Amino acid sequence: MTEAGEHVRELLVESLVAWRVAGSVARAADGALGIADARKVIRIERAPPHLPFRWTVTVDGRKRGAISLVAVLRQVREALDPRYAAKRVRIAVTPLVPSQ
Amino acid sequence: MSMEAIPVSVLTGFLGSGKTTMLRHLLRQPEFSRTAVIINEFGEVGLDHELIEASEDSFIELQTGCLCCKIRSDLSQTLADLLRRRDEGRCTLFDRIVIETSGLADPAPILQTLMTDSTIAGRLVLGSVVTTVDAVNGVATLVREEISQKQVAVADRIVLTKLDLAGPAKPALHAHLNALNAGAPVLVADHGRIDSGAVFDAGFYDPRTKSTNVRAWLSEGSHDHGNARHDGDIKTYAIVREEPIRAVALTLFLEVLAEHCGGDILRLKGIVNIAESTDRPAVIHGVQHVFHPPAWLDRWPSDDRSSRIVFIARRVPQRWVEALLEAIGEEVADVPT
Numbered sequence: 039m040t041e042a043g044e045h046v047r048e049l050l051v052e053s054l055v056a057w058r059v060a061g062s063v064a065r066a067a068d069g070a071l072g073i074a075d076a077r078k079v080i081r082i083e084r085a086p087p088h089l090p091f092r093w094t095v096t097v098d099g100r101k102r103g104a105i106s107l108v109a110v111l112r113q114v115r116e117a118l119d120p121r122y123a124a125k126r127v128r129i130a131v132t133p134l135v136p137s138q
Numbered sequence: 139m140s141m142e143a144i145p146v147s148v149l150t151g152f153l154g155s156g157k158t159t160m161l162r163h164l165l166r167q168p169e170f171s172r173t174a175v176i177i178n179e180f181g182e183v184g185l186d187h188e189l190i191e192a193s194e195d196s197f198i199e200l201q202t203g204c205l206c207c208k209i210r211s212d213l214s215q216t217l218a219d220l221l222r223r224r225d226e227g228r229c230t231l232f233d234r235i236v237i238e239t240s241g242l243a244d245p246a247p248i249l250q251t252l253m254t255d256s257t258i259a260g261r262l263v264l265g266s267v268v269t270t271v272d273a274v275n276g277v278a279t280l281v282r283e284e285i286s287q288k289q290v291a292v293a294d295r296i297v298l299t300k301l302d303l304a305g306p307a308k309p310a311l312h313a314h315l316n317a318l319n320a321g322a323p324v325l326v327a328d329h330g331r332i333d334s335g336a337v338f339d340a341g342f343y344d345p346r347t348k349s350t351n352v353r354a355w356l357s358e359g360s361h362d363h364g365n366a367r368h369d370g371d372i373k374t375y376a377i378v379r380e381e382p383i384r385a386v387a388l389t390l391f392l393e394v395l396a397e398h399c400g401g402d403i404l405r406l407k408g409i410v411n412i413a414e415s416t417d418r419p420a421v422i423h424g425v426q427h428v429f430h431p432p433a434w435l436d437r438w439p440s441d442d443r444s445s446r447i448v449f450i451a452r453r454v455p456q457r458w459v460e461a462l463l464e465a466i467g468e469e470v471a472d473v474p475t
Contacts, residue, residue, distance in 0.1 A: 049458075049465040056458035057398070092469070107469050108390050111398065136418050136434035 041069030042082055042093075046107065050082070053111060059118045078117050082110060145265030146217070146235045146252055147338045152279050152286040153241030153405035153450055154425030155270040156299030159330035160337075161238055167334040174220055174232040176213075178240045213237075213248065214255045221261050235262070236338075241405060242372065242450070244285055245269075245292045246355035249343065253356070266340040269293035270327070273304035273311060275426050278401070280314045290318045291352050294340035297325045297332060303428065321347060372404065375456040377463060379445040382413035387470045391463050392422070392429050399454050401426045408447030409435075422447070 042065075050063045050071060061075035070083035081096040091103035095113045104110045115122045151157045158177075164170050223229040239248060245267065252264040269289045272279065276298075279286045290296060296315055315324060325336055345356050388410060395403055406424035410432070420432035449459065 043465075043468060045461070045465040045468045049461040052455065052458040052461040056455050058453075106390060107465055108394055108397075111394060115398065136415055136420075 041084060042071045046082070046110075047071055049107070049111075050114070053114070054118075057115055057119050057122070059115075061118060073114065073118070075118060080114060080117055082114070143261060143263040144221075144233060144235060145338075145342070146237060146262050147265040148237050148239065148245065148248060148252070148267045149270070150239045150243060150245045150248075150267065150289045150293075151241065151270030151297075152272070152283060152289060154275070154423070154428075155241065155272040155279075156297075156327060156330065157238050157241070157270050160270060160297060160299070160327050160332060161236065161330075163327075163330035163332065164236075164334050164337065169334060170234070172231060172233045174224075174230070174235045176216060176220075176235065176237045178238065178243065213251055214257050217258050217262060221258070234265075234338075242285060243289075245289055246352075246358070249292060250356050250358070253343070253345075264343040266294045266338045267292055267343055268295045268297060268337055269322075270297045270299050271311070271315065272425065273298050273301045273308075274428055276304075276311045277308070277314060278426075280311075280318070287318055288355065290315060290322075291349060292355075293319055293322045294343065295325055295337060296322045297327050297337070299327050299330075300428075301326060302328065319349065371452045372450065373452075373454075373456070374448065374450045375459075376449070377408075377445075377447045377456075377459060379411075379463070382411040382416055383445055383463075383467065384413045384470050384473070385415075386473055387463070387467045388412065388420070388422070388432075390466045390470070392424065394462055394466075395424070395459075396427060396429050399451065402452045402454050403449065404452060405450040406447065408445065409439075410445040410447065411443050416443075419443075 047063055047065065050073060054061050054063070054073070059075070061073050064072050064074070066072055066081070068083075070081050073080040073082070078098055080098075083094055083096075085091050085094045085103060089103060091105045091109075093104040093107070093110050094101050095104050095110055096102075097113065097117045102113060104113055149157050149161060161175070165173060165175070217235070220229070220235070224232060237248070239245060249264060249267065252258070252262065269292070271286075271290065280290065296319065298311075312324070315322075325332060345353050348356075395406070403424055403426060406422070406429075408422045410420045410422060412418075412420050415434070417438075418434050418436065419438055420434055422432050423430045449456070
């Protein structure tokens with residue numbers, strides 16, 4: 039299964055705008071999403087179900103797993119935005135729901 | 139009915155510096171029981187009124203504009219209306235008014251209005267001006283944001299907040315505060331808790347005790363500045379969702395915002411209907427790089443159970459934020475509860 043949903047495509051399109059980086063998003067015949075700019079070719083697709091992550095991101099032929107869209111965005115931005123210094127943060131240090 | 143002039147105190151401070159948290163604490167103190175509150179939020183969806191417990195009839199929210207410019211004339215009218223309601227016994231017999239400005243407000247025209255407007259002259263008098271300063275982001279904010287410098291400069295009292303996150307206030311922060319306003323005592327609030335008697339006890343506002351800069355700002359003409367006072371790159375918008383949001387989706391959403399936007403999120407606050415806790419909404423706060431763990435309300439403050447997340451951000455497009463929440467929500471839809 040390679041199809042990335044329409045919401046993901048839209049997120050990638052808007053992300054390029056938000057990060058002010060050049061590039062365009064296109065859907066491949068197999069449903070994967072591709073981003074192309076002058077320097078990089080990126081392919082984003084659903085990971086096969088037997089793998090322990092949801093997505094794979096291929097940048098210039100190098101394929102890596104991404105456990106969630108958070109990781110997909112990080113990898114895409116690292117590839118496209120030379121000014122970006124990834125700061126990995128974790129938000130959830132308390133229970134996600136209130137204790138009773 | 140007493141016709142003594144009623145003091146109007148102004149609570150100001152940059153976005154996310156702890157104004158509302160401190161005000162919420164103060165309003166629980168007995169000596170603040172006869173206080174009317176006016177809150178000005180810079181955003182299309184106001185939330186502070188949902189998060190402050192105050193008598194409804196003496197509580198007014200001024201939305202969708204900033205007191206210092208667009209709705210400045212509304213302030214005089216609001217105060218006049220408030221006095222009329224008091225005179226007619228249609229609200230609590232308050233003997234103090236507190237105005238909480240938006241975090242982006244230039245305080246000078248607000249103070250000028252309170253000192254000179256003829257519609258309220260004689261009935262109201264400008265009392266203390268209190269400015270909150272976030273000890274975590276304080277230095278960076280003071281360096282980058284001219285408005286925050288003015289907010290500090292006009293203060294009678296400066297209140298440092300978030301020292302629990304920042305540790306003891308750094309010498310650089312004190313040096314900045316001292317350079318802007320050497321005369322104002324610096325107090326400390328602990329999660330909003332502060333000696334209520336020390337906050338608004340400075341008496342009536344006296345510009346003669348302030349710096350020459352402050353005196354110049356207060357004597358400027360009262361022309362309308364429109365939005366020119368504000369950085370044009372700063373936008374405010376709200377994300378509203380009627381459907382509850384999964385807790386894990388909210389977590390991932392905030393994680394991306396902190397990672398990709400950081401200092402450009404000047405302020406984020408929201409009340410969120412969490413799918414796993416629909417009776418107890420989560421209140422979320424973020425300021426620049428600092429996102430606080432959610433606080434849980436015991437119940438919804440009104441019948442509106444939609445999630446509302448307000449952003450005040452610099453160059454962070456609303457469409458990206460909306461697309462992010464949609465995509466993450468879809469991604470986690472099949473995650474077991």
